[in-house]
Amino acid sequence: MGNILDKFKEVPQEKKEIDASRKLRIGIIGTGWIAEAHVDGYKRMPDVEIVAAADLIPGKAEAFMERMGLGDADIKYYPSHKAMIDDKSLNLDAVSVCTYNCQHAPCTIYALENGINVLLEKPMCVTTEEAVEICRAEKKSGKILSIGFQPRFDENMKMLKRIVESGVLGKIYYIQTGGGRRRGIPTPFGTTFIEKETGGIGALGDIGCYSLDMVLNAIGYPKPLTVTGYKSDFFGKNPESYPGHPEYAEKFGVDDFAAAFIRLEGGVILDFRIAWAMNLDTPGDTILMGTEGGLRIPSTECWNGSIGGPMTIYHEVGGAQVETKIPVMNTNGNVFDMKIRSFLDAIKTGGTAPIPSSQILYNQAIIDGIAKSAELGREVTIEIPEI
Numbered sequence: 305m306g307n308i309l310d311k312f313k314e315v316p317q318e319k320k321e322i323d324a325s326r327k328l329r330i331g332i333i334g335t336g337w338i339a340e341a342h343v344d345g346y347k348r349m350p351d352v353e354i355v356a357a358a359d360l361i362p363g364k365a366e367a368f369m370e371r372m373g374l375g376d377a378d379i380k381y382y383p384s385h386k387a388m389i390d391d392k393s394l395n396l397d398a399v400s401v402c403t404y405n406c407q408h409a410p411c412t413i414y415a416l417e418n419g420i421n422v423l424l425e426k427p428m429c430v431t432t433e434e435a436v437e438i439c440r441a442e443k444k445s446g447k448i449l450s451i452g453f454q455p456r457f458d459e460n461m462k463m464l465k466r467i468v469e470s471g472v473l474g475k476i477y478y479i480q481t482g483g484g485r486r487r488g489i490p491t492p493f494g495t496t497f498i499e500k501e502t503g504g505i506g507a508l509g510d511i512g513c514y515s516l517d518m519v520l521n522a523i524g525y526p527k528p529l530t531v532t533g534y535k536s537d538f539f540g541k542n543p544e545s546y547p548g549h550p551e552y553a554e555k556f557g558v559d560d561f562a563a564a565f566i567r568l569e570g571g572v573i574l575d576f577r578i579a580w581a582m583n584l585d586t587p588g589d590t591i592l593m594g595t596e597g598g599l600r601i602p603s604t605e606c607w608n609g610s611i612g613g614p615m616t617i618y619h620e621v622g623g624a625q626v627e628t629k630i631p632v633m634n635t636n637g638n639v640f641d642m643k644i645r646s647f648l649d650a651i652k653t654g655g656t657a658p659i660p661s662s663q664i665l666y667n668q669a670i671i672d673g674i675a676k677s678a679e680l681g682r683e684v685t686i687e688i689p690e691i
């Protein structure tokens with residue numbers, strides 16, 4: 305007889321009928337690594353037509369679409385996001401912003417100002433100021449802006465939120481989160497992640513944004529108040545970190561490790577650490593401590609929503625201290641496709657953004673607060689103006 309808990313592992317997804325009578329006209333801004341996942345996803349959507357692609361590097365967008373099997377498709381090519389958005393004959397419904405971090409804000413704001421819906425890759429941008437400008441442009445436009453946190457669609461992440469909302473943990477007062485890799489500075493396609501002018505922020509934004517989203521989404525995204533941050537670049541600046549490319553060390557202008565102590569509204573403390581590289585297997589599991597129970601989530605590389613093992617709830621039943629293990633669940637389907645689908649559905653129904661900027665603004669403010677506090681060498685107050 306199988307374990308009864310196995311029944312919870314597979315979660316059936318409801319199959320929705322998609323009205324493909326009108327195809328949404330999509331443009332891709334930035335045709336690097338992650339654009340592949342966007343184009344693959346859009347190709348599986350019956351109500352989508354990719355009509356345009358832009359990249360700053362001459363010929364890159366054309367070669368990219370050829371590689372993606374769309375060389376013969378009716379796609380127009382542009383040398384920048386601006387040239388693409390300015391071509392009104394395209395009648396774009398939406399764009400995917402797949403540029404490196406430093407170009408997230410200008411591309412997203414320009415698209416929204418021109419009445420185009422935006423699916424923006426994570427992290428939202430680099431600074432809090434940029435995030436505020438993005439939110440203002442979205443509000444003014446009345447268009448959909450969704451931010452690319454595909455782990456939200458993972459069943460384990462949904463379960464984490466349900467556990468918190470069930471009240472079994474009581475009032476949550478302390479959270480430790482983060483994760484990362486022993487060695488994993490992302491340079492397989494060049495240096496756009498590690499240069500200040502393109503990446504803007506390192507591990508902190510690249511994978512830190514996911515671990516922050518995991519716990520903040522579970523507890524309802526309370527406002528961040530203050531932060532004491534630290535960041536370092538010992539691995540990034542070491543030529544030995546790049547076999548075959550020692551020159552990358554000179555270009556490294558971001559963080560490869562960050563840690564912080566953040567106070568959130570409602571008396572919650574967030575203790576955070578994230579690494580692209582470290583002399584450890586993990587900087588620690590994610591834990592949530594509450595007045596009625598505690599939760600441990602074995603750590604991961606924190607990008608795809610997977611968890612490192614079953615979650616454990618530590619609580620008291622009838623005066624006894626007991627543990628409840630929540631089996632790891634398999635998500636039925638591709639989380640990346642789900643993020644794209646949820647965005648398209650929001651456009652078609654006029655609904656709200658599936659991963660709203662109002663939440664991710666707080667995520668970005670924490671990231672930027674950590675960077676600023678680390679540079680100043682003291683605690684900073686997180687100021688977020690009215691949108």
Ligand SMILES: NC(=O)c1ccc[n+]([C@@H]2O[C@H](COP(=O)([O-])OP(=O)(O)OC[C@H]3O[C@@H](n4cnc5c(N)ncnc54)[C@H](O)[C@@H]3O)[C@@H](O)[C@H]2O)c1
Binds near residue numbers: 334358359384405
């Ligand atoms: N959701 C995920 O799982 C996931 C995974 C990897 C990367 N990402 C995110 O996706 C983004 C892109 O990552 P990548 O690895 O594809 O980067 P990349 O450097 O490989 O590609 C970015 C491309 O954008 C182009 N570009 C930059 N500014 C532009 C502009 N204004 N107009 C047109 N083209 C422009 C660049 O020339 C480059 O070709 C990053 O922000 C990263 O954090 C998300």
